[in-house]
Amino acid sequence: MIEQGEGLRHRHLLGLATYEADELELILRTARQFREVLYRRIRRVPTLRGITIVNLFFEPSTRTRISFELAEKRLSADTINFSKSGSSVSKGETLKDTAQNIEAMKVDMAVIRHQSPGAAHFLTQCVDAVVVNAGDGAHEHPTQALLDLLTVSDNFDSFDGLNVSIVGDITHSRVARSNVHALRTLGANVTLCGPRTMMPREVESLGVRVTHRLDEALEGCDVAMALRIQLERQGASLFPTLREYHNTFGIQMDHLERHPDLLIMHPGPVNRGVELASEVVDHERAVILDQVTNGVAVRMAVLYLLSGSVENRTGEDGE
Amino acid sequence: MDERDLGLTLDRMARQIVELLDPDEGDSAFALVGMQTRGVYLAKRLQERIKRFESIDMPLGVLDSTMYRDDFRMGRRQPVVRKTEIPFDVTGKHLFLVDDVLYTGRTVRAGLDALMDMGRPASVQCLVLVDRGHHELPITADIVGRIVPTMPGEEVRVRLAEIDDREGVWLVNHLSGETGTS
Numbered sequence: 001m002i003e004q005g006e007g008l009r010h011r012h013l014l015g016l017a018t019y020e021a022d023e024l025e026l027i028l029r030t031a032r033q034f035r036e037v038l039y040r041r042i043r044r045v046p047t048l049r050g051i052t053i054v055n056l057f058f059e060p061s062t063r064t065r066i067s068f069e070l071a072e073k074r075l076s077a078d079t080i081n082f083s084k085s086g087s088s089v090s091k092g093e094t095l096k097d098t099a100q101n102i103e104a105m106k107v108d109m110a111v112i113r114h115q116s117p118g119a120a121h122f123l124t125q126c127v128d129a130v131v132v133n134a135g136d137g138a139h140e141h142p143t144q145a146l147l148d149l150l151t152v153s154d155n156f157d158s159f160d161g162l163n164v165s166i167v168g169d170i171t172h173s174r175v176a177r178s179n180v181h182a183l184r185t186l187g188a189n190v191t192l193c194g195p196r197t198m199m200p201r202e203v204e205s206l207g208v209r210v211t212h213r214l215d216e217a218l219e220g221c222d223v224a225m226a227l228r229i230q231l232e233r234q235g236a237s238l239f240p241t242l243r244e245y246h247n248t249f250g251i252q253m254d255h256l257e258r259h260p261d262l263l264i265m266h267p268g269p270v271n272r273g274v275e276l277a278s279e280v281v282d283h284e285r286a287v288i289l290d291q292v293t294n295g296v297a298v299r300m301a302v303l304y305l306l307s308g309s310v311e312n313r314t315g316e317d318g319e
Numbered sequence: 320m321d322e323r324d325l326g327l328t329l330d331r332m333a334r335q336i337v338e339l340l341d342p343d344e345g346d347s348a349f350a351l352v353g354m355q356t357r358g359v360y361l362a363k364r365l366q367e368r369i370k371r372f373e374s375i376d377m378p379l380g381v382l383d384s385t386m387y388r389d390d391f392r393m394g395r396r397q398p399v400v401r402k403t404e405i406p407f408d409v410t411g412k413h414l415f416l417v418d419d420v421l422y423t424g425r426t427v428r429a430g431l432d433a434l435m436d437m438g439r440p441a442s443v444q445c446l447v448l449v450d451r452g453h454h455e456l457p458i459t460a461d462i463v464g465r466i467v468p469t470m471p472g473e474e475v476r477v478r479l480a481e482i483d484d485r486e487g488v489w490l491v492n493h494l495s496g497e498t499g500t501s
Contacts, residue, residue, distance in 0.1 A: 007397045007399075008397075026399070029399075029400075030399070030400050032402075033383065033400040033401065033402060033403065034386075034400070036402075036403055036404070037386070040436065040437060041436070041437055041438060042436040042437075044436075045386040045387065045433075045436070046386070046387060046432070047385075047386040047387070301400075304386075304397060304400070305397050307397070308397035
């Protein structure tokens with residue numbers, strides 16, 4: 001266990017592949033303390049006063065962006081928001097130039113969402129700021145996986161031996177990738193389930209079980225994480241129809257009845273009647289809104305823990 | 320300060336708290352708040368003694384002031400944030416804020432700020448087991464276990480059986496090792 005005066009060994013949060021169990025546990029423990037702030041009379045603490053954070057959103061995002069902004073405000077950081085539309089990026093500026101211009105304005109931390117895998121890592125090479133990846137292409141979405149872990153840990157005593165199934169479009173999912181890394185690190189058994197067209201090749205090398213049958217994925221399963229089907233991607237015809245997807249991979253009420261302890265999670269936004277039947281979304285064992293609350297707490301924890309290296313810019317890079 | 324001294328000092332501090340309780344206001348107007356980490360255990364011990372001496376159940380809250388500290392970015396690593404749990408409304412209450420050592424006063428300042436964000440206490444009194452001097456802020460303790468004059472390079476080490484392998488208070492000189500009990 002990481003104790004007083006130690007902290008994270010990483011300077012940035014680019015992905016969870018390199019985070020070790022004690023670091024993940026420290027983030028979760030810290031997030032539980034920050035979550036308590038969200039229920040106070042004054043939901044704001046002065047912890048990051050004087051720290052300036054830029055939110056670089058090169059890809060549309062509502063809940064992740066709002067969640068980060070809220071986390072930053074709850075910590076009293078100064079924030080600047082930058083989105084692709086209506087900015088100089090639409091005038092053809094490169095990521096590097098955008099980043100260096102923002103750096104020149106003296107920013108301490110940068111949160112980045114980008115359509116290209118590796119964008120967050122690239123940013124660390126252009127600027128001195130501490131970088132937090134808010135989703136880079138199909139690579140990783142570490143804060144989403146951390147909020148998933150926090151939600152799981154609210155419902156189970158330990159990750160060790162826990163059976164978690166991730167269902168849906170695995171190939172295009174950065175959420176799945178981050179969750180696989182973190183869950184494996186913490187000792188959970190992970191099953192990936194989805195149509196063959198949505199399953200990356202050689203994915204077993206990550207130490208997971210793969211199945212193309214939902215029943216098999218849910219057998220003995222403690223937590224099912226359904227992934228959002230990106231309807232905007234449906235030009236790629238990875239499955240015949242949404243109805244067929246729902247019938248084959250959608251979690252429905254009779255699944256909840258057959259597995260009376262199964263917990264349902266979803267990173268949102270949910271397509272009701274596709275990944276999850278509408279009644280499943282509203283079921284008491286679906287903890288989707290807890291995930292949203294935990295998202296703010298986890299992002300507060302990450303920003304707090306990483307802010308320690310803001311004024312130590314000459315220190316070695318943990319990534 | 321050995322185990323016996325510590326017990327006697329806490330007995331006295333508990334009686335000093337009892338002296339300050341105003342029966343007209345009712346028991347529920349008063350509460351203890353322990354500062355993480357050792358202040359929490361000291362507050363628990365005071366709570367037990369007050370119960371034993373006067374059969375008064377004083378509510379007890381736990382406060383971590385890390386989020387309110389002004390020095391957390393001066394070190395390389397971030398301090399671990401510990402639990403805050405105040406199971407009562409602080410507004411209108413007379414609070415006894417309990418910590419192990421009063422030194423610069425910055426932890427107490429952070430604790431006060433945290434309490435003020437939770438409501439508007441009627442009053443806050445500060446209790447410390449050891450006041451070692453070198454205050455950097457206009458903060459003093461209302462109830463003090465022992466005043467120990469120290470040098471800035473020394474360390475006052477409070478050890479409690481609940482979390483440590485021994486019990487007592489030591490004055491440690493970092494140049495020459497331990498100088499024994501104070």
